[in-house]
Structures are given as C-alpha cells and as structure tokens.
Amino acid sequence: MPETTRHLLLDQQPAWKRILDHPFVIRTSAGSLPSATFDRWLAEDHFFVLSFRAFLEALTRIAPDQQAREVLAGGLAALGPELELFESAAAERGLDLTAEPSLLNVGYSSYLLASVQEGWPVGITVLYGVEKAYYDAWASVRDSTDPDTQYAGFIANWSSPEFSAYVDQLAALVDREELTAPMSLAFDRVVRFELAFWDLVQG
Numbered sequence: 084m085p086e087t088t089r090h091l092l093l094d095q096q097p098a099w100k101r102i103l104d105h106p107f108v109i110r111t112s113a114g115s116l117p118s119a120t121f122d123r124w125l126a127e128d129h130f131f132v133l134s135f136r137a138f139l140e141a142l143t144r145i146a147p148d149q150q151a152r153e154v155l156a157g158g159l160a161a162l163g164p165e166l167e168l169f170e171s172a173a174a175e176r177g178l179d180l181t182a183e184p185s186l187l188n189v190g191y192s193s194y195l196l197a198s199v200q201e202g203w204p205v206g207i208t209v210l211y212g213v214e215k216a217y218y219d220a221w222a223s224v225r226d227s228t229d230p231d232t233q234y235a236g237f238i239a240n241w242s243s244p245e246f247s248a249y250v251d252q253l254a255a256l257v258d259r260e261e262l263t264a265p266m267s268l269a270f271d272r273v274v275r276f277e278l279a280f281w282d283l284v285q286g
Contacts, residue, residue: 107281112224114232116168124284129169130184141199142206154252191276202256204260211253212273
C-alpha cells in the first residue's frame with residue numbers, strides 16, 4: 084500500500100474496527116435491523132447524498148488535472164442510480180424524503196463542502212475517507228449476507244466490484260499527495276462523523 088493512504092488507515096485502526104463492527108452494519112447484514120431504524124437511515128442518507136453531490140461538483144472544479152476530473156466524474160455518475168434507489172425504496176415504504184435532517188447530518192454535509200476550501204489535498208482525502216469507510220464496512224459483511232434478506236440490495240450496491248475500483252482510484256489520487264497534518268485531521272474527522280452518523284440512526 085502506498086505511503087499516504089497507508090499512514091491514514093494505520094492511524095485509524097481502532098476506529099476503523101468500530102466501523103466494520105458497528106451494530107448498524109451487522110444488523111443490516113443480518114436482516115434484523117428494525118424497519119424504523121432503516122427508514123431513519125434512508126431519509127438521513129438521502130439528504131447526505133444530495134449534499135455529497137454538491138461536494139463532488141465543487142471538488143471537481145479544483146481538481147488538478149484531467150485524470151482527477153475523470154475519476155470524480157465517475158463518482159458523480161454513480162450518484163444518479165444511487166438516488167433512484169433511495170427514492171424507489173422511500174416510495175415503497177411511504178417515507179417523506181423532504182423531512183428535516185438531523186443537525187449532525189447538516190454538520191457532516193457542511194464539513195464536506197468546507198473541506199474544499201482547504202484545497203485539493205484535503206478535499207480528496209475527505210472524499211476518499213467517506214467512500215473507503217462505506218466500502219470497507221459493507222464489503223466486510225457482503226459474503227455473510229443472505230441475498231434474500233430485505234436489505235441485501237443496499238449492501239450489494241456499496242460492496243460491488245465497481246465501487247471497489249472507484250475507491251482504489253481515489254486512493255491513487257490521495258497517494259499522489261505528501262501527507263500533511265491537515266489531511267490527517269480531515270481523515271480523522273470523516274471517521275468520527277461516519278461513526279456518529281451510524282450511532283444516530285441506530286438510536
């Protein structure tokens with residue numbers, strides 16, 4: 084593993100284990116997550132993805148070269164089907180996706196956009212952190228999830244080979260940068276936000 088991402092992940096080993104072992108992830112995989120908890124996550128994450136799209140668009144505008152822009156374009160393209168997945172599931176479950184999000188969600192979403200103001204190295208580190216945490220969490224339960232459980236489609240979406248390849252592309256962009264204290268701080272904030280977000284929806 085190249086140096087920058089290797090150091091970022093090594094520094095977060097205890098917290099990363101908490102991400103992989105989080106009750107929200109484990110219970111979603113087992114199909115035992117209560118419907119009300121899943122509904123809360125669905126509504127919160129829909130708001131987050133809309134904000135995440137704005138973050139990706141802003142980060143693309145400061146990307147240093149065409150290679151980086153092409154990688155981010157792939158991430159933006161994937162958000163369309165992802166939002167459709169949310170909206171379809173919400174319609175089936177009778178959820179109002181326009182409901183007011185939690186202040187934690189607003190804070191996390193706002194941090195994404197604020198990170199772009201710190202420049203490309205911090206912004207791409209934030210993006211990598213968000214996507215790496217999600218991929219690793221869902222990939223860790225992919226093979227043990229019964230494909231017939233009610234949440235299996237969501238787990239498959241975030242642990243697919245295509246998503247894995249995208250995360251690897253983001254890692255390569257981060258690894259072009261020399262690790263700095265602001266990058267380490269940004270990665271740490273993402274990890275803490277991710278854990279807090281799942282704690283929130285878990286209730």
